Amino acid sequence: MHLNYHFFRFLCPALESTARGRTLGACFSQNKDELVMEFTSVTAPPFFIRALLLPATPCLSFPEDFRRSKKNNVDLFPELIGQTVRRVHLLSFERAFYVEFESGKLLLFKMHGSRSNILLFASLQERPQRLFRKDLVEDLQVFVSHLEKPLSLDWDRFASLEGNASAFLPTLGKLPRTWLKEKGYLAASLESRFRLMRELLDLLESPLFSIYREEEQYRLTLLPCENPLDTTTDPIAAANLYYQKAVVRQAFEQQKNQLMRSLADQRKKTESYIQKTRDKLAAMEAEASPSQLADIIMANLHQIPAGSEKVALFDFYSNKTIEISLKRGHSPQKHAENLYRKSKNKKIEFEQVRQNLARKEALLSNLEQETEELASVQDFRSLKAFVKSEERTVDRTRSERLPFKRFEVLGYEVWVGKSARSNDELLRRYVWKDDLWLHAKDVAGSHVIIKNQSGKQLPAPVLERAASLAAYYSKSKTSGLAAVMYTPCKYVRKVKGSAPGAVMVDKEKVLMVPPEGPEER
DSSP: OTTOHHHHHHHHHHHHHHHTTOEEEEEEEEETTEEEEEEEOSSSOOEEEEEEOOSSSOEEEOOSOOOOOSSSOEEOOGGGTTOBEEEEEEOTTSSEEEEEETTSOEEEEEOOGGGOEEEEESSTTSOOSEESSTTOGGGGGOOHHHHOOOOOOSHHHHHHTTTOHHHHOTTOOHHHHHHHHHTTGGGSOHHHHHHHHHHHHHHHTSOOEEEEEETTEEEEESSOOSSOSEEESOHHHHHHHHHIIIIIIHHHHHHHHHHHHHHHHHHHHHHHHHHHHHHHHHHHHHSOOHHHHHHHHHHTGGGSOTTOSEEEEEETTTTEEEEEEOOTTSOHHHHHHHHHHHHHHHHHHHHHHHHHHHHHHHHHHHHHHHHHHHHTOOSHHHHHHHHHSTTOHHHHHHHTTSSEEEEEETTEEEEEESSHHHHHHHHHHTOOTTSEEEEETTSOBOOEEEOOOTTOOOOHHHHHHHHHHHHHTBTTTTSSSEEEEEEEGGGEEOOTTOOTTOOEEOSOEEEEEOOOOTTOO
């Protein structure tokens, strides 16, 4: 009800009592949807009106002091500066009032929800000269007199409307209509409806203002309510309380809740990763090492006929005979050598997975600690200090939304795409034509980008390290050496209709490197 006619019935007389006879000393805006007016007097401190016309939360407030910024502000309605307020007038049964000055000019506050605006008139008989919100061009056709809605609230008019509450009193608004419904208005007789309407009007004429919270929103009401957050009989104080709750507190809670959701989402993903990684480690530990099969082959070379593709050999690890498949064209010794190399790579992979698990467990601990810290934050200052804290996980979660991982190699930024779709987004939105693109040759993998530094020759160690990362984040990860192609980004293009991550490449070169992850150097 903070924009309701019935609230303005109390607010406008209070404004007139305070502002009448004062001079408008300043009228400016330093935010797109906010107008601030300063009224001065030789016998009293300045009086401020702050009109916040955000479509989502339009409201009025009256701060005791307002510090104008030195930059990024603009003076508005200069023809009113130096003029004295004659009166503040509320339009009949309308969510609008105007401040009239001695010259006859007036400033209309049209508080129509998301279409609220402030209009400057030269007189009551003319159309507006200027609008605060210029996008609401239809307001240029407004006449003040057309907004007045004189209504009779007697029984005859009520009966002629058959007790239709919205038609009888269009200014009721959502909260009073809800009150009527809860009192059984819809099912009541016409006489009972009129009694309920008179009872409601009596409540709306009582200057007791309450701020309460409903459905995650703060509201101001003239009606009785349970567990109000604040109560006052001063309409100006009520408007200020509503501003502090609905604008300042609501903005704080939205930012805090967004951070809490971000932490909760990151915790959920981290917990899922930890569980999957633990399952993977358990499976790897339970799986026989390829080196055992290689040992069996090498111990029984004399029993393997030349050119065999399958052979039954005694497994001294399990104490039974097993069938082993050999690769056509490869000697048993060569096959055993491949198995030994595969076993070595599996050990490397196991250690990498274990290290990843340890990092994620540490991350989860940090996330849980920061969630507890954030839950205790109760004001903007503490929230700002929380977010600005160094090594804040909540900040890192934002960077994780990028489609790539960041690495630094000898002062050069190296980006590694996180997935096939992320590879596409990386190329489409984040690279320049002179950046260097790398990719493991002939296998699926991440796109890797070395950010170009203008005027500098790319050092060979940077290229080799980026290539080893490209090999590591690909299907060539377990190879001893991997082929990696590279070329400037201007020679990489996406073909319409191609699969995610698939590209066409021109003028590429190839480099042979060992796959090495971020923890291996």
